[in-house]
Each structure stands twice: as C-alpha cells, then as structure tokens.
Amino acid sequence: MRVVSGIQPTGKPHLGNYLGAIVNYVKLQDEAHAAGGQCFIFLADLHAISMPHDPAELSRNTREMVATLVACGVDPSKTVLFNQAQVPAHAELQWLLNGTARMGWLNRMTQWKDKAGKNREGQSVALFTYPVLQAADVLLYQATHVPVGDDQKQHLELARDIAQKFNNDFCREDAPLFTLPEPYIPPAAARIMSLRDGSAKMSKSDPSDLSRISLTDDADTIMKKIKKAKTDPEPLPSEEKGLEGRAEALNLVGIYGALSGQTVAQVLADHGGNGFGAFKPSLGELLVETLAPINARFMELKDDQEALDAILARGAAQAREQGLPTLDAAYDALGLVRR
Numbered sequence: 001m002r003v004v005s006g007i008q009p010t011g012k013p014h015l016g017n018y019l020g021a022i023v024n025y026v027k028l029q030d031e032a033h034a035a036g037g038q039c040f041i042f043l044a045d046l047h048a049i050s051m052p053h054d055p056a057e058l059s060r061n062t063r064e065m066v067a068t069l070v071a072c073g074v075d076p077s078k079t080v081l082f083n084q085a086q087v088p089a090h091a092e093l094q095w096l097l098n099g100t101a102r103m104g105w106l107n108r109m110t111q112w113k114d115k116a117g118k119n120r121e122g123q124s125v126a127l128f129t130y131p132v133l134q135a136a137d138v139l140l141y142q143a144t145h146v147p148v149g150d151d152q153k154q155h156l157e158l159a160r161d162i163a164q165k166f167n168n169d170f171c172r173e174d175a176p177l178f179t180l181p182e183p184y185i186p187p188a189a190a191r192i193m194s195l196r197d198g199s200a201k202m203s204k205s206d207p208s209d210l211s212r213i214s215l216t217d218d219a220d221t222i223m224k225k226i227k228k229a230k231t232d233p234e235p236l237p238s239e240e241k242g243l244e245g246r247a248e249a250l251n252l253v254g255i256y257g258a259l260s261g262q263t264v265a266q267v268l269a270d271h272g273g274n275g276f277g278a279f280k281p282s283l284g285e286l287l288v289e290t291l292a293p294i295n296a297r298f299m300e301l302k303d304d305q306e307a308l309d310a311i312l313a314r315g316a317a318q319a320r321e322q323g324l325p326t327l328d329a330a331y332d333a334l335g336l337v338r339r
C-alpha cells in the first residue's frame, strides 16, 4: 500500500480540502503504517507557479500548509511530508513523461478548460502541462492509493493513461515500470460546494471569503459564515429525494453528515422538518467542535519556522531516496545514457 497525494500551498486550506482529501490522508496514513506500507504527502509548490503568484506569499503559505497538515493529524513520523521543490525528481520525471503524454489528452482536461477560459493563448505552459507533473508526482512513488476530492479524478485517470502508454511503449510486457494509481475519493464529501453558490465548488481562489470555511477560522467567524450561508426558505425534508434541486441545502446537509459520520438520510431523519434557523446553529457548533482543536494546534505550530523547515527537509531527503529507483528506471527505459 503506497499512499501519495498533494495539495497546493496557495491560500488557506478550507473545509473542502479537509473533508475531500486531508481526512483521508490521515486515515490512509494510519492504514498504510499499520500494514507496513508507506505514505507520501507533499505540498505541490511546483504546481502553484502555473498561475500568477507572489513569491513571498508562496514561501509563507508553504510553511503554513505544513503546520495545517500536521495540525490535522498528518504525522511526519508516519508520513513522508515534503514539498516538491526540494525533490527534483518530480520535475525530471515530468519531462520524461512529456514524451508520452499526448496534446489531445491534456486538451480534454476540464480543469485546464475552466482555468484558461477563453484566454488559452495567454496561459502559462505550466498550466497546460500541469497534469503531467501530477502524473509524475504519483508514478514516482509507485502510488497505489491517491486520496483526492472528485475534482482531481480526471487528472488521476490521465496519470493512469500515461503510465499505461509508457509501460506499453518502453517496458517488457512482464515487467511494467509504473503501477496504475487508484483515486481514493470519499463518497459523501467528494465535492464540497461554496457556501454562497451551491453550483460552484468551495475553493481557495473564490474572491468571497464567505464562500468557504478556512481550517484556521475561529469560532465566531465559523458561526457567522454558516449563518450567512445561502439557503432556500423551505424546511429540511425528511427524505433525500426532497433535496433534489436544492443544491445549497444538500451541501449543508452533506457537510453535517461528513463531520458527524452520518449518511444524508440519517441527518435528515434527525433534522427533517427543521428550518435553517434551527439547523444552521447545530451545523456551526459541529464545525467549531471539529475545527477548534485543529486551530489550536495550528496556532502552536505556525510560528516555529525552524521546526516546520526541519519537517520538510527530513521528508524531502526521504522522498529523494524513495523516488530514485523509479526515476533511474524511467531514464533507462527511454534509452537515455547517463553513466
């Protein structure tokens, strides 16, 4: 069992990142540790330069993201926790895989289409080739399980296509180089939506801070954001069918369920018939209860730059060593002479 996943250190991590991915980093880290497997979680700082960015902010966010992940339960004694920029093998393997990835495959990526919009010509080359770097990230460590939210599913399918084509083109049939990675997507919290618009995903880049709960929001801010969350005037239904066409209501019920470990049906069995005036305070309290310990731990860790840098340096040293055999084998398979 080899668990690999990444998160971009851009902006503050939010409830979507937490429920969609980070909760499963911790779950799979513990499962891998118990089973004698391995877990690699990294900050995708190389991915972050595909969009305009402020260098000072990127360094600050990178350290803050380490503090957040540790506060959430990612344990550097069980997980190789690092940032891509300290492990050149990610960028190297990306270049090797660029020979295998096809333009048509990248052109079909919905995240590329969404982010580029009508201005494709004006985007960085990195934004277009971003999914190839993501493929390198997971293939380098022979990932079996990749915990992600639903929005990364297509990128993972691409990673599998690249792995398969490379194996077919350059490896003997009985000795494929790359393991095909499986996405590990939480059924209930695969896509947490914006608190202001039930049709848009909760995201770090939404200009409205009210659209998301940041993992470092304090109790008052959380209660305020939940109170202001967009809803409709109807009370909650008693059955799931009644949430059809009510995206905002479904999102809040889904968040409640993911936090309390209940299905949507169970949440509705308890809260059906209640209006949002009653449901929102319960949801707010549940959020505060979940996030308060994370927040407290984050506050303890965030200013200790030396400790955070030491975690990254140690993780990077382990990652460099672990990725080497696959990188070497990829060079060899391609016939590149290096010695």
Ligand code: TYM
Binding pocket: 004, 005, 006, 007, 008, 009, 016, 017, 018, 019, 020, 021, 022, 044, 047, 133, 134, 137, 138, 146, 147, 148, 149, 150, 151, 152, 189, 190, 191, 192, 193, 201, 202, 203
């Ligand atoms: P990023 O930084 O956008 O998000 C990190 C993780 O959070 C999940 N996520 C969500 N899940 C549910 N609801 C949401 N609203 C929501 N928003 C974000 C994402 O699916 C992701 O799992 N390209 C990746 C980073 C990356 C990566 C990788 C991931 C780089 N290389 C290799 C896995 C494997 C990204 O930008 O995630």
